Amino acid sequence: MTAYEIISKKRDGLSLTDDEIKFFINDFVTGDIPEYQMSAFLMAIYFQGMSSSEITALTQAYIHSGQVIDLSHISGKKVDKHSTGGVGDKVSIIIAPIVAAAGGCVPMISGRGLGHTGGTLDKLESIPGFKIDYDVETFIKKLANIGTCLIGQTSELAPADKKIYALRDVTATVPSVPLIAASIMSKKIAEGIDALVLDVKVGSGAFMPDKNSARELAKTLIRIGEDNGKTTIAYLTDMMHPLGKAVGNWLEIEECIECLKGKQTGPLMDLSHQLAGAMIYLAGRTNDIEQGIEISKNMVADGSAWKKFLEITESQEGDISYLEHPRKYPKAKYSKTFSATSTGWLDNIDALEVGLCSVQLGAGRQKVTDRIDPSAGIIFHVQRGEKVQKGAPVFSIYTNKENTLDIIFKRLEKAVHISATEMSTSPIILDYLDKNDLD
Amino acid sequence: MTAYEIISKKRDGLSLTDDEIKFFINDFVTGDIPEYQMSAFLMAIYFQGMSSSEITALTQAYIHSGQVIDLSHISGKKVDKHSTGGVGDKVSIIIAPIVAAAGGCVPMISGRGLGHTGGTLDKLESIPGFKIDYDVETFIKKLANIGTCLIGQTSELAPADKKIYALRDVTATVPSVPLIAASIMSKKIAEGIDALVLDVKVGSGAFMPDKNSARELAKTLIRIGEDNGKTTIAYLTDMMHPLGKAVGNWLEIEECIECLKGKQTGPLMDLSHQLAGAMIYLAGRTNDIEQGIEISKNMVADGSAWKKFLEITESQEGDISYLEHPRKYPKAKYSKTFSATSTGWLDNIDALEVGLCSVQLGAGRQKVTDRIDPSAGIIFHVQRGEKVQKGAPVFSIYTNKENTLDIIFKRLEKAVHISATEMSTSPIILDYLDKNDLD
Numbered sequence: 001m002t003a004y005e006i007i008s009k010k011r012d013g014l015s016l017t018d019d020e021i022k023f024f025i026n027d028f029v030t031g032d033i034p035e036y037q038m039s040a041f042l043m044a045i046y047f048q049g050m051s052s053s054e055i056t057a058l059t060q061a062y063i064h065s066g067q068v069i070d071l072s073h074i075s076g077k078k079v080d081k082h083s084t085g086g087v088g089d090k091v092s093i094i095i096a097p098i099v100a101a102a103g104g105c106v107p108m109i110s111g112r113g114l115g116h117t118g119g120t121l122d123k124l125e126s127i128p129g130f131k132i133d134y135d136v137e138t139f140i141k142k143l144a145n146i147g148t149c150l151i152g153q154t155s156e157l158a159p160a161d162k163k164i165y166a167l168r169d170v171t172a173t174v175p176s177v178p179l180i181a182a183s184i185m186s187k188k189i190a191e192g193i194d195a196l197v198l199d200v201k202v203g204s205g206a207f208m209p210d211k212n213s214a215r216e217l218a219k220t221l222i223r224i225g226e227d228n229g230k231t232t233i234a235y236l237t238d239m240m241h242p243l244g245k246a247v248g249n250w251l252e253i254e255e256c257i258e259c260l261k262g263k264q265t266g267p268l269m270d271l272s273h274q275l276a277g278a279m280i281y282l283a284g285r286t287n288d289i290e291q292g293i294e295i296s297k298n299m300v301a302d303g304s305a306w307k308k309f310l311e312i313t314e315s316q317e318g319d320i321s322y323l324e325h326p327r328k329y330p331k332a333k334y335s336k337t338f339s340a341t342s343t344g345w346l347d348n349i350d351a352l353e354v355g356l357c358s359v360q361l362g363a364g365r366q367k368v369t370d371r372i373d374p375s376a377g378i379i380f381h382v383q384r385g386e387k388v389q390k391g392a393p394v395f396s397i398y399t400n401k402e403n404t405l406d407i408i409f410k411r412l413e414k415a416v417h418i419s420a421t422e423m424s425t426s427p428i429i430l431d432y433l434d435k436n437d438l439d
Numbered sequence: 440m441t442a443y444e445i446i447s448k449k450r451d452g453l454s455l456t457d458d459e460i461k462f463f464i465n466d467f468v469t470g471d472i473p474e475y476q477m478s479a480f481l482m483a484i485y486f487q488g489m490s491s492s493e494i495t496a497l498t499q500a501y502i503h504s505g506q507v508i509d510l511s512h513i514s515g516k517k518v519d520k521h522s523t524g525g526v527g528d529k530v531s532i533i534i535a536p537i538v539a540a541a542g543g544c545v546p547m548i549s550g551r552g553l554g555h556t557g558g559t560l561d562k563l564e565s566i567p568g569f570k571i572d573y574d575v576e577t578f579i580k581k582l583a584n585i586g587t588c589l590i591g592q593t594s595e596l597a598p599a600d601k602k603i604y605a606l607r608d609v610t611a612t613v614p615s616v617p618l619i620a621a622s623i624m625s626k627k628i629a630e631g632i633d634a635l636v637l638d639v640k641v642g643s644g645a646f647m648p649d650k651n652s653a654r655e656l657a658k659t660l661i662r663i664g665e666d667n668g669k670t671t672i673a674y675l676t677d678m679m680h681p682l683g684k685a686v687g688n689w690l691e692i693e694e695c696i697e698c699l700k701g702k703q704t705g706p707l708m709d710l711s712h713q714l715a716g717a718m719i720y721l722a723g724r725t726n727d728i729e730q731g732i733e734i735s736k737n738m739v740a741d742g743s744a745w746k747k748f749l750e751i752t753e754s755q756e757g758d759i760s761y762l763e764h765p766r767k768y769p770k771a772k773y774s775k776t777f778s779a780t781s782t783g784w785l786d787n788i789d790a791l792e793v794g795l796c797s798v799q800l801g802a803g804r805q806k807v808t809d810r811i812d813p814s815a816g817i818i819f820h821v822q823r824g825e826k827v828q829k830g831a832p833v834f835s836i837y838t839n840k841e842n843t844l845d846i847i848f849k850r851l852e853k854a855v856h857i858s859a860t861e862m863s864t865s866p867i868i869l870d871y872l873d874k875n876d877l878d
Contacts, residue, residue, distance in 0.1 A: 007611040011485065036474035040610035043482035046450065171479035172446040 003027070003037045010044040018057040025061035029160050035167055042164070042173040050178035052223060058178065059224050062186030065160035069136055069192035071107060074144050078105045078192060079279045082184055083199040084217070085117040086206055087355035088242035090252040091199065091268070092120045092150070094259050095276040097308035100147030101299045102276075104283035107143050107191045108150045109157065113364050113372070114169070116205065116355030118249070121152050126249040126374035130318030146315045147308070158186040169368060175207060177217055185224040195231040195282035197275055198222070202430060203240035205351025211236060211430060218433050226435045231282055236431040237271055241384050242354045243428075244268035248363040248377010248398065254326050260306040266383050267428040273297055274429055332362075332375040332398035334405045343390045344418040346382045353415040354378060357408045361399040373400055378412070385425035388418060442466070442476045449483040457496040464500035468599050474606055481603070481612040489617035491662060497617065498663050501625030504599035508575055508631035510546060513583050517544045517631060518718045521623055522638040523656070524556040525645055526794035527681035529691040530638065530707070531559045531589070533698050534715040536747035539586030540738045541715075543722035546582050546630045547589045548596065552803050552811070553608070555644065555794030557688070560591050565688035565813035569757035585754045586747070597625040608807065614646060616656055624663040634670040634721035636714055637661070641869060642679035644790025650675060650869060657872050665874045670721055675870040676710055680823050681793045682867075683707035687802035687816010687837065693765050699745040705822050706867040712736055713868055771801075771814040771837035773844045782829045783857040785821045792854040793817060796847045800838040812839055817851065824864035827857060 006020050024041065027033040050058065071078050079099065083089055092110060099106050110132075113119035121132050132152045134142065142149040153162055161183050168174045188196055200208065200218045208214035218234035225232025244267070246255040258264045259272065277293030286292045299305040310320050322329050358364055362373030381393045388394060394416060399405055445459050463480065466472040489497065510517050518538065522528055531549060538545050549571075552558035560571050571591045573581065581588040592601055600622050607613045627635055639647065639657045647653035657673035664671025683706070685694040697703045698711065716732030725731045738744040749759050761768050797803055801812030820832045827833060833855060838844055 004609060004611055011482070011611050034474075036478040036606060037610055039475040040478040040482045040612060043450070043479045043486075044611075047482075047486040167475060170443060171476055172443055172450050172483075173479060 003033045003041075007037060007041050007044060010041060010048055013048045015051055016054055016057075018053075021054060021057040022061050025058070025065065025160050029065050029163060038164065039167055039171040039173070042168055042171060042176075042179065045178060046173050046176045052220075055178045055181055055220060056224060056227055058182040059186050059189070059228075062158045062161045062182055063190050066158050066190060067136065067156040068190050069107070069140065069157070071105070071140065071143070071192035074105055076103070076105050077194040077283045078107050079195045079197065079283045080106060080108055080188055080191065080193045081197045081199060081275055081279060082188060084180075084184075084201050084207055086201040086239040086243055087117060087351040087358070088244045088247045088252065089118065089201070090120075090123060090244065090246075090256050091272050091275060093123060093253070093256045094272045095279065095296075096148045096150060097260060097312060098272070098276040098296050098299045098305045099279045099283065100312070101304040101308040102280050102295050103285055104147065104280055105143065106148035106279070107139070107193060108148060109153055109187055109191050110150055111153070114368065115366070116352055116359060116364065118247070118252070118358075118364060120150065122372050123249045123252050124150060124318075126253055127313060127318040128322055130313060131316050142315050146311055148312060149316070150312070153187060157190045161186050166368075177220060180207070181217065181220045181224060185221060185228075188225070189228050189230060193230060196225055197278045197282065198232065198234035199271075199275060200234055200236050201239035202236050203238055203351060205242065205355055206239035215431065215433065219438055222433060222435060223438055226438070233278060233282070233432070233434040235274065235278075235429055236433070238267075238426060238428050238430060239351055241349045242351050242380070243271070245380045245383060246377065247354055247358045248361070249372060249374045250329055251377040251379055251398065253323075256309070257323055257326060260300060260309050262300045271428045330375060332373070333400045334402055335396055335398045336405055336409050337393045337396040338409065338413060338416070339391050340388045340394050340418055341390065342418060342420070343388065344420050345387055345422050346384050346394065347417040347419040347423065349380070349384055350415045353411065357397075357412055357415070360404055360408050361397060362401055362404075376400060385423065387422070394418070442472045442480075446476060446480050446483060449480060449487055452487045454490055455493055455496075457492075460493060460496040461500045464497070464504065464599050468504050468602060477603065478606055478610040478612070481607055481610060481615075481618065484617060485612050485615045491659075494617045494620055494659060495663060495666055497621040498625050498628070498667075501597045501600045501621055502629050505597050505629060506575065506595040507629050508546070508579065508596070510544070510579065510582070510631035513544055515542070515544050516633040516722045517546050518634045518636065518722045519545060519547055519627055519630065519632045520636045520638060520714055520718060521627060523640050523646055525640040525678040525682055526556060526790040526797070527683050527686045527691065528557065528640070529559075529562060529683065529685075529695050530711050530714060532562060532692070532695045533711045534718065534735075535587045535589060536699060536751060537711070537715040537735050537738045537744040538718045538722065539751070540743040540747040541719045541734050542724055543586065543719055544582065545587035545718070546578070546632060547587060548592055548626055548630050549589055550592070553807065554805070555791055555798060555803065557686070557691070557797075557803060559589065561811050562688045562691050563589060563755075563757075565692055566752060566757040567761055569752060570755050581754050585750055587751060588755070589751070592626060596629045600625050616659060619646070620656065620659045620663060624660060624667075628664075628667050628669060632669060635664050635672075636717045636721065637671065637673035638710075638714060639673050639675050640678035641675050642677055642790060644681065644794055645678035654870065654872065658877055661872060661874055662877055665877070672717060672721070672871070672873040674713065674717075674868055675872070677706075677865060677867050677869060678790055680788045681790050681819070682710070684819045684822060685816065686793055686797045687800070688811060688813040689768055690816040690818055690837065692762075695748070696762055696765060699739060699748050701739045710867045769814060771812070772839045773841055774835055774837045775844055775848050776832045776835040777848065777852060777855070778830050779827045779833050779857055780829065781857060781859070782827065783859050784826055784861050785823050785833065786856040786858040786862065788819070788823055789854045792850065796836075796851050796854070799843055799847050800836060801840055801843075815839060824862065826861070833857070
């Protein structure tokens with residue numbers, strides 16, 4: 001068995017054995033297989049795909065390249081949520097406190113933003129002092145105390161995935177279902193969960209542009225989860241439009257504060273309650289998801305979720321005074337507001353274009369080494385489908401890059417359309433899948 | 440323009456511009472683009488192919504990564520031949536002396552054997568003292584003196600190709616028409632030729648298994664040559680069966696001696712005269728290829744070609760006493776001869792199987808770093824289609840690896856079949872193409 005033979009087999013569309021996949025991953029981690037062979041292998045997988053059993057073997061190889069966290073000494077079922085990434089998606093930061101407040105245990109290992117999509121870690125780090133790089137031992141301790149802990153991928157968990165992801169990122173081999181599936185599920189399985197709720201985004205702002213391909217990805221992820229003894233369910237949700245009102249790191253934290261204080265309604269809260277409700281159900285706190293949703297709403301209404309968010313922030317060394325008094329947060333130097341030129345209803349907002357604009361403003365990364373500006377981004381003053389009066393503010397942009405302000409303002413003007421007639425808005429949740437949907 | 444964007448474009452099947460290809464190749468040669476990005480790019484090319492204009496740009500980028508030899512001070516047209524590689528293909532060593540004896544100028548930069556196919560350089564190096572690693576200046580001097588010089592790829596010529604070929608070899612990206620075409624033609628164009636005769640092999644022992652794919656490769660090569668102002672013609676020739684009687688380095692030199700002394704007839708000499716005749720015509724020595732073939736036969740018949748071979752060997756520091764007295768060459772320690780178990784006609788001999796067996800005997804390489812045993816190999820005492828009497832020798836194998844002898848003997852017994860009835864043999868030359876065959 002040589003790396004060359006395994007690359008050739010995949011190139012020619014043949015199925016690899018478990019041993020061949022294990023050998024390739026293990027020897028790459030030890031450095032015995034060089035990066036140039038791995039990148040040729042990844043591109044061959046991009047073109048030839050992988051069978052279910054190959055994806056399972058790949059996920060196993062990723063998991064066993066590192067530590068699997070044991071949370072069995074914490075009572076109750078541990079539940080996490082994973083989103084495939086979108087624009088304005090701050091749901092994790094809203095539902096982790098909700099589910100923890102409801103008595104669930106939520107071990108949450110998140111990612112950073114890249115390209116037009118944001119990342120939970122970058123958003124949390126915009127809270128002054130907030131730490132996301134605890135070791136596994138501290139992670140477990142905080143999780144047991146607070147009911148949740150939100151950190152980044154540590155070097156102990158699925159190091160093979162970490163090393164391979166860095167290579168995929170520079171060799172144009174990220175958008176491959178088997179590689180995405182193994183990457184997501186290995187990290188989730190290694191974090192010690194019992195159950196997982198997936199939020200698979202569909203639309204221009206997502207990796208999956210249409211519902212069929214999103215369904216296939218969801219089924220692949222559910223199969224891996226269930227094969228590994230983790231109850232796994234998936235929602236397909238809309239990502240044609242940005243989620244919520246804010247795009248940009250601290251701006252999204254401010255929106256989370258509003259949400260957790262019960263001051264926001266609309267698609268973001270609908271989705272948050274659905275996902276939190278499912279997690280509360282999977283944690284064994286209720287008999288069905290609907291009851292879970294009721295509890296989720298109660299946790300917001302009675303202030304428990306907001307209180308839990310402050311607890312989490314304190315536990316992770318963040319300065320809660322910024323959450324209690326968001327106005328003291330330093331503002332971006334430059335801002336500009338677009339006002340409606342006619343009265344009408346806010347129509348489509350292209351999520352991809354909004355995501356790309358927010359990167360240009362400084363809120364995201366084009367390369368992994370780019371630095372994030374936490375105060376940069378976009379705020380929509382009205383949500384899609386809502387009525388806006390002529391002269392009323394529609395959106396504002398915030399940046400510390402003077403030259404960028406007018407360029408992005410003009411781009412966003414074109415991405416936003418006000419309709420003369422009221423239109424029906426599509427639902428945020430498009431579909432639900434679980435193990436009963438596997439072929 | 441970034442390496443990532445160019446890999447993505449090729450991955451998605453879009454056409455690359457000349458500038459994008461030039462940038463990728465140049466920055467790889469300087470080390471600014473790492474090997475892992477090049478290997479992903481090569482695998483994307485393997486799957487998506489390249490258009491004619493992309494292949495032309497790739498070839499140009501290879502050529503201009505190094506020196507282009509100027510042979511304009513040597514009078515007459517310079518002509519070379521290139522074969523896509525086969526089993527027992529020693530034609531270069533036969534026709535370089537023939538064409539040079541006929542007054543042609545043959546600058547010949549050859550390759551080494553890898554896998555089941557042999558290489559001209561390894562065969563020449565089996566002649567004690569024969570050198571193939573002259574620098575360009577010495578190469579030109581010897582070429583002007585003798586009419587031909589046979590060397591290996593120097594670091595001055597198409598260094599991009601050399602660096603990329605080494606990477607293709609370990610990433611399973613060798614069998615790709617655009618990559619093969621640019622690799623072959625860049626070296627030939629850089630060596631300063633005016634015209635080129637291509638021998639595109641078809642069959643089990645060749646890269647191209649069928650005539651259609653071989654025609655496509657031939658047309659691609661002709662287009663590049665003609666675009667660069669080099670008259671380029673191609674023969675498709677049979678590689679279902681080994682070429683000639685000997686497979687193995689010194690054994691093939693012995694066969695060349697017989698051929699150049701006029702002692703051998705059959706497919707090998709038919710092909711050699713055809714290719715040499717075409718080269719003599721393209722060198723401007725005759726009005727058509729037929730006249731060239733006549734001259735080629737005369738060069739063998741009157742001893743000029745044999746004399747020229749001795750001159751070449753002396754010029755390249757080889758010991759001609761071994762050519763004059765081949766029996767003094769050290770024999771392999773172990774040999775075994777297969778005798779016919781019935782009277783009949785020698786039927787199909789599988790070229791791939793013979794090639795693989797010769798590698799096992801020590802005559803070839805499985806890895807680039809393997810050492811060649813010059814005395815190892817296989818000799819067929821009868822050629823395909825010839826009658827053999829019961830008990831007469833059919834083939835002998837030679838090796839210095841005692842354990843290998845019987846294993847390979849048994850494999851080859853199965854690869855050789857003696858037919859009870861006489862059968863018609865297919866011609867060695869299957870087709871001819873030149874610029875008039877381009878679409």
